[in-house]
Amino acid sequence: MQTKEILYELRQKHGLSQDALAEKVFVTRQAVSRWETGETVPNTETLKLLSKLFDVSINTLLGAPRQLICQCCGMPLEDSIISREPDGSMNEQYCKWCYADGQYMYSNLDDLIDVCVKHMANETFSEDAARAYLRRTLPQLDYWKRYQELGDNGKFDAFKEKLIGEINALGIDGMPKVEKLNALVGSFVNLPYRLPNGETVRFLDDHTTYLGNQLPCAFDESRCFGVLANMDFILICTYEADGKDPELILYKKR
Numbered sequence: 001m002q003t004k005e006i007l008y009e010l011r012q013k014h015g016l017s018q019d020a021l022a023e024k025v026f027v028t029r030q031a032v033s034r035w036e037t038g039e040t041v042p043n044t045e046t047l048k049l050l051s052k053l054f055d056v057s058i059n060t061l062l063g064a065p066r067q068l069i070c071q072c073c074g075m076p077l078e079d080s081i082i083s084r085e086p087d088g089s090m091n092e093q094y095c096k097w098c099y100a101d102g103q104y105m106y107s108n109l110d111d112l113i114d115v116c117v118k119h120m121a122n123e124t125f126s127e128d129a130a131r132a133y134l135r136r137t138l139p140q141l142d143y144w145k146r147y148q149e150l151g152d153n154g155k156f157d158a159f160k161e162k163l164i165g166e167i168n169a170l171g172i173d174g175m176p177k178v179e180k181l182n183a184l185v186g187s188f189v190n191l192p193y194r195l196p197n198g199e200t201v202r203f204l205d206d207h208t209t210y211l212g213n214q215l216p217c218a219f220d221e222s223r224c225f226g227v228l229a230n231m232d233f234i235l236i237c238t239y240e241a242d243g244k245d246p247e248l249i250l251y252k253k254r
C-alpha cells in the first residue's frame with residue numbers, strides 16, 4: 001500500500017474527518033487532502049505526530065519501504081515490537097527488549113549473544129553455530145559499531161570504571177555513590193537548564209549516546225540526581241520526575 005491509502009485508512013479507522021486530523025497534527029485540511037490524493041507526503045515532523053497519533057511506525061506510514069532490523073539484536077521489527085521512547089513515541093532503531101524506558105538493555109555483546117542463542121538454536125542450528133553467526137553479524141549493527149568507537153576489548157568497561165571513580169571522587173552533597181553507568185540517548189537526556197538571565201541552554205547532542213544514570217537525592221525526595229558523562233565531560237544535575245525543573249549542579253571538563 002502507498003502512503004496515501006495508508007493515511008486514508010488510518011483516518012477512517014480512527015473515525016476522524018480530514019478537518020479533525022488536520023487539527024491534531026497542526027496542518028490544514030488541504031494538506032490532509034493532498035496526502036490522500038497522493039500529491040504530497042507529510043514532512044518528517046508531521047510523520048512523527050501521525051506515528052504517535054495512529055500508533056504505527058513511520059516506516060509503516062510510508063508503505064514499509066524498508067525491513068526494519070533492531071540495531072542491537074538484529075531481530076526484524078514489526079510495529080508491535082518496536083521500542084518506545086519514554087514519551088510513548090516509537091524508536092524504530094530498536095526492539096522493545098533492547099531499548100526500553102530510554103535505556104539500552106545491553107552493554108555487553110556476550111550477554112546479548114547468550115540470550116539470543118537460546119532462542120535461535122534448534123535441531124538444525126546448533127548453539128555453537130548460532131553463537132558463531134551472532135558473533136559475526138551483531139558487530140555490524142549500528143549499536144555495537146558505536147560501542148566499538150568508544151574502545152574495544154574491555155577498554156570500554158575500564159573506561160566506565162574510571163568514569164565512575166571520577167564521578168564518585170567529586171563528593172556531590174546528597175548524591176549516593178554511582179555503581180553503574182548505562183548508555184543513554186542524547187535526545188532523551190538533553191534537558192534545558194535555566195540560566196540566571198532567564199534563558200535556557202542545552203549542552204548535549206541529541207544524536208550522541210552518553211553514559212549516565214539516575215540516582216535518588218538524599219535530602220529531597222521529590223528530586224533525582226542525573227549523572228551524564230563521556231570522554232570529554234562529566235555533568236551532574238538534579239530534576240523532578242520526568243526531567244522537570246532541571247538544575248545544573250556541575251559541568252566539568254575531563
Ligand SMILES: [Zn+2]
Binds near residue numbers: 072074095096097
Ligand atoms: Zn533488539
